[in-house]
Amino acid sequence: xxxxxxxxxxxxxxxxxxxxxxxxxxxxxxxxxxxxxxxxxxxxxxxxxxxxxxxxxxxxxxxxxxxxxxxxxxxxxxxxxxxxxxxxxxxxxxxxxxxxxxxxxxxxxxxxxxxxxxxxxxxxxxxxxxxxxxxxxxxxxxxxxxxxxxxxxxxxxxxxxxxxxxxxxxxxxxxxxxxxxxxxxxxxxxxxxxxxxxxxxxxxxxxxxxxxxxxxxxxxxxxxxxxxxxxxxxxxxxxxxxxxxxxxxxxxxx
Amino acid sequence: xxxxxxxxxxxxxxxxxxxxxxxxxxxxxxxxxxxxxxxxxxxxxxxxxxxxxxxxxxxxxxxxxxxxxxxxxxxxxxxxxxxxxxxxxxxxxxxxxxxxxxxxxxxxxxxxxxxxxxxxxxxxxxxxxxxxxxxxxxxxxxxxxxxxxxxxxxxxxxxxxxxxxxxxxxxxxxxxxxxxxxxxxxxxxxxxxxxxxxxxxxxxxxxxxxxxxxxxxxxxxxxxxxxxxxxxxxxxxxxxxxxxxxxxxxxxxxxxxxx
Ligand SMILES: Nc1ncnc2c1ncn2[C@@H]1O[C@H](COP(=O)(O)OP(=O)(O)OP(=O)(O)O)[C@@H](O)[C@H]1O
Ligand SMILES: [Mg+2]
Numbered sequence: 001x002x003x004x005x006x007x008x009x010x011x012x013x014x015x016x017x018x019x020x021x022x023x024x025x026x027x028x029x030x031x032x033x034x035x036x037x038x039x040x041x042x043x044x045x046x047x048x049x050x051x052x053x054x055x056x057x058x059x060x061x062x063x064x065x066x067x068x069x070x071x072x073x074x075x076x077x078x079x080x081x082x083x084x085x086x087x088x089x090x091x092x093x094x095x096x097x098x099x100x101x102x103x104x105x106x107x108x109x110x111x112x113x114x115x116x117x118x119x120x121x122x123x124x125x126x127x128x129x130x131x132x133x134x135x136x137x138x139x140x141x142x143x144x145x146x147x148x149x150x151x152x153x154x155x156x157x158x159x160x161x162x163x164x165x166x167x168x169x170x171x172x173x174x175x176x177x178x179x180x181x182x183x184x185x186x187x188x189x190x191x192x193x194x195x196x197x198x199x200x201x202x203x204x205x206x207x208x209x210x211x212x213x214x215x216x217x218x219x220x221x222x223x224x225x226x227x228x229x230x231x232x233x234x235x236x237x238x239x240x241x242x243x244x245x246x247x248x249x250x251x252x253x254x
Numbered sequence: 255x256x257x258x259x260x261x262x263x264x265x266x267x268x269x270x271x272x273x274x275x276x277x278x279x280x281x282x283x284x285x286x287x288x289x290x291x292x293x294x295x296x297x298x299x300x301x302x303x304x305x306x307x308x309x310x311x312x313x314x315x316x317x318x319x320x321x322x323x324x325x326x327x328x329x330x331x332x333x334x335x336x337x338x339x340x341x342x343x344x345x346x347x348x349x350x351x352x353x354x355x356x357x358x359x360x361x362x363x364x365x366x367x368x369x370x371x372x373x374x375x376x377x378x379x380x381x382x383x384x385x386x387x388x389x390x391x392x393x394x395x396x397x398x399x400x401x402x403x404x405x406x407x408x409x410x411x412x413x414x415x416x417x418x419x420x421x422x423x424x425x426x427x428x429x430x431x432x433x434x435x436x437x438x439x440x441x442x443x444x445x446x447x448x449x450x451x452x453x454x455x456x457x458x459x460x461x462x463x464x465x466x467x468x469x470x471x472x473x474x475x476x477x478x479x480x481x482x483x484x485x486x487x488x489x490x491x492x493x494x495x496x497x498x499x500x501x502x503x504x505x506x507x508x509x510x511x512x513x
Binding site: 052054078079081082084085086088090091092093094095096097105106108109110113116117119158161162165171 | 417418420421422423424425426427428430431434435436439
């Protein structure tokens, strides 16, 4: 089966001379649930953003769903992004807009500029959005303003948005970090179902190791911009954790 | 220790400067004995003091209606034209990542320099081009509004948090969609309040530029004072006070609804 994500020798530096990613190699099969762990500043968010082209890497290649992201013109990048959902620790929803409108943002890439800028979506899109909301357990809240929702509900809205996109890959940047213990599990279960039922590939940066071990099918350890661990969750024992999260060996950390 | 000495010296220098200013102005003898004596008389002449005065003041009404409308029109045209120009320019004055740094620096420097120029000066500069009258006033107000709103809109754009922008971009949104969905909801309250403030401010300016001949009530006031028609001047000033307060009130109410 072709890889969902194929990353070869990926390097990135926001400022010249300060590399954040230093040669990452990573191949992910469709349907995998990959947990990305590592210290703060290891480059997890940067790696995720190279996958959907929000960050243009300084070296190496990142092939997603068969297309080399870095060499795509902006228009094609947008078309590819429709197939890659992204959810965030801070939710990054449009707080003043309704729940339904936030899910419809997942349809922007499929809607002509002028009607979408006038907040006009097709009836089919609205039906799809409501259907996605029902699937994440938010039926009945379509017309609520997002700012009135709880953290868990907000993250469900974000997941519904990726579903409305028809995303084949979902990137999650510490998507459960702002949630309480029980809600973390709810959100991880939702994501797990996406992977099981729709074969969605998940790449999740996480700080909560027990949670990562419970839900991921594979764990990647990122240390100072390099992958130093790549195995099934069972292999992530105390020794491996100590190594990935070892501050002492990280230059300039502390 | 050094800090204390420096702040003491700075305080002392400031005091000397202020005293020097007062001495320079205060020792000039323009405020004459005559002026001091008759100031009260002049002030009183602004108000109607007899039945005949009242009748005269009321008869002025129809004559002042047209200039009053003109003052409002100048403010509205200037504000809207300035707003429409400021909107696109604010995008190349804002540090949001999509415009090269040097372009931003040039635009920002220009806006900051031009902001130092009061509307009245623009009016004086436009008179030779557009002649005396309301059009000059509207153009001058439009220029000043454009400059101040471009800067304020740019600051609003810079205050936008990037999270929602990333979210819309990562869903496949293009630049106009990113603006409408991720930025506009964040900047709209700021856009609205700064634009309404500028309307309030422009109404006052539209009166002031009239005094140098740019039409409206300001021009009427200037004529009245030149002809020693004190009662006319008083009525005009009263109209301005009422007008400005009405507009400020409605602007305040609208701003409250959207804050
Ligand atoms: N937009 C940016 N411009 C400049 N430097 C950046 C930018 N984003 C991240 N960095 C730097 O890159 C390094 C890696 O950041 P990144 O956000 O990828 O780490 P992370 O592993 O996600 O950390 P965390 O767990 O704290 O989220 C950090 O040193 C950070 O300061
Ligand atoms: Mg991060």
